Amino acid sequence: xxxxxxxxxxxxxxxxAYVSLPPQGSGPGILLIQEIFGVNQHIRDVADRLAxxxxxxxxxxxxxxxxxxxxxxxxxxxxxxxxxxxxAFDENKGLSDLKEAASNLRDHKKCTGRIGAMGFxxxxxxxxRLASQFNxxxxxxxxxxxxxxxxxxxxxxxxxxxxxxxxxxHFVPQASVEKVVEGLADRPNFHIYQYEGVDHGFNCDARxxxxxxxxxxxxxxxxxxxxxxxxx
Numbered sequence: 201x202x203x204x205x206x207x208x209x210x211x212x213x214x215x216x217a218y219v220s221l222p223p224q225g226s227g228p229g230i231l232l233i234q235e236i237f238g239v240n241q242h243i244r245d246v247a248d249r250l251a252x253x254x255x256x257x258x259x260x261x262x263x264x265x266x267x268x269x270x271x272x273x274x275x276x277x278x279x280x281x282x283x284x285x286x287x288a289f290d291e292n293k294g295l296s297d298l299k300e301a302a303s304n305l306r307d308h309k310k311c312t313g314r315i316g317a318m319g320f321x322x323x324x325x326x327x328x329r330l331a332s333q334f335n336x337x338x339x340x341x342x343x344x345x346x347x348x349x350x351x352x353x354x355x356x357x358x359x360x361x362x363x364x365x366x367x368x369x370h371f372v373p374q375a376s377v378e379k380v381v382e383g384l385a386d387r388p389n390f391h392i393y394q395y396e397g398v399d400h401g402f403n404c405d406a407r408x409x410x411x412x413x414x415x416x417x418x419x420x421x422x423x424x425x426x427x428x429x430x431x432x
Contacts, residue, residue, distance in 0.1 A: 201248040201251050201252060202220070202221045203218060203220045203244075203247075203248070203251075204219050205219070206219055206304070208260065208297075208300055208301055210296075210300060215260060215268070216261045216264070217259060217261060217304075218239050218247060218258070219247075219257065219259075220244070220247040220248045220250070220251035220257045220259075221251055221256055221310065222251045222253075222256060223251075223252070223254075226256070226310040226312065227254045227256055227310070228254075228255055228312050228315060228337075228430035228431060229255065229258065229305040229306060229308060229311045229312075229430075230255045230256070230315065230317065230318055230426070230430075231259075231260070231298065231301060231315060231318070231330075232246060232247050232250065232257050232258065232259040232317075232318050232319070232323075233259075233262065233319030233320070233322075233323030233327050233330075234259060234261075234262050235282075235322060235323055235401075236272075236282040236285060236321060236322050237270075237271070237272040237274065237278070238262075238270035238272055238282075239259045239260075239262075239269070239271065240272060240273070241406070242404050243320075244259065246259075247259050250318070253426075253427075254431065255430070256305065256311050258308075260298065260301040262289075262294055262297070262322075262323070262326075263289065265297075266285055266288060267285075270285065273406075274401070274404070274406060274407050289322070291326070291329075294326065295329060295330060295333065298317075298326060298330050298334075299333065299334050302315060302317070302330065314429075314430045315336060315337060316337055316338035316339060316359070316426055316429065316430055317331065317336050317338075317339050317340070318339075318340040318341075318342075318426075319341055319344070320342045320343065320403065320404075321343055321344070321371070321400070322345060323342075324341035324343055324345070324363075325341070325344040325345055325346050325347045327339050327340065327344070328350070328363070329350055329353060331356075331357045331358075331359055332353035332356040332357050333356070337429050337430055338359050338425055338428075338430055339357070339361040339362070340361075340364075340422045340425065341361065341362065341363045342364045342403055342418065343364060343369055343371070343372055343402075344363065344372070346376075347372075347380055348376045348379040348383070351379070351380065351383035351384070354383065354387055355387075357389065357390075358389070359389065359429065360389050360428070360429050361391065362391045362392075362393065362422055363380065363390065363392045363393070364393050364395065364421075364422075365380075365393065365395070366394075366395055366398045366400055366401075366402050366414070367394060367395060367396045367397060367398060368397065368398060368399040369399055370399075370400065372400065380392065391425070393418065395411070395417070395418065398411040399411075402418075403419070
């Protein structure tokens with residue numbers, strides 16, 4: 201899959217983004233929002249997989265204000281470092297950066313102009329929050345941590361949105377899932393899925409929590425929405 205690194209300017213500063221291009225060269229865009237581990241190999245793999253489906257995919261460096269181009273693994277010292285970055289992360293500035301990245305993606309010379317967002321963990325919550333502040337055409341949220349604290353923003357989310365929850369997720373406990381389900385019950389553009397017997401990170405094949413069956417089902421559901429909303 202053809203890929204490139206682009207730099208996005210914010211004032212007199214910049215941050216990088218990994219961009220994966222579809223085989224046909226042009227298509228709708230997807231803003232891929234990282235976990236707390238940076239734009240690592242897994243996120244780049246997801247970008248390439250989405251590009252193979254026909255999308256221009258941009259994965260921006262979310263933690264650049266602390267350190268540029270962080271790439272961490274999922275265990276030991278890397279996991280502890282990722283938690284520190286997460287705790288220090290300024291979410292409002294991060295959302296501002298994501299809006300800049302989304303605008304950059306929509307203006308990409310090969311983009312059709314329709315764009316969606318897909319995010320994991322922290323990125324899952326940010327994809328939802330971005331949809332409430334930016335005109336996205338579809339949103340996919342995997343195991344979004346803390347989304348239940350922002351339910352009042354749902355009224356500003358106009359696009360079709362899928363949310364994937366894991367039954368055994370200790371970062372997103374069932375009480376939080378129930379708040380989201382109840383809070384979004386009257387919003388037909390939200391599609392909430394729960395996957396039995398799986399844990400946080402079930403989509404990531406680099407983690408012990410990876411579950412192929414759940415990952416394949418969530419991916420199929422996500423692609424269905426993205427195809428309908430972005431490819432039409």
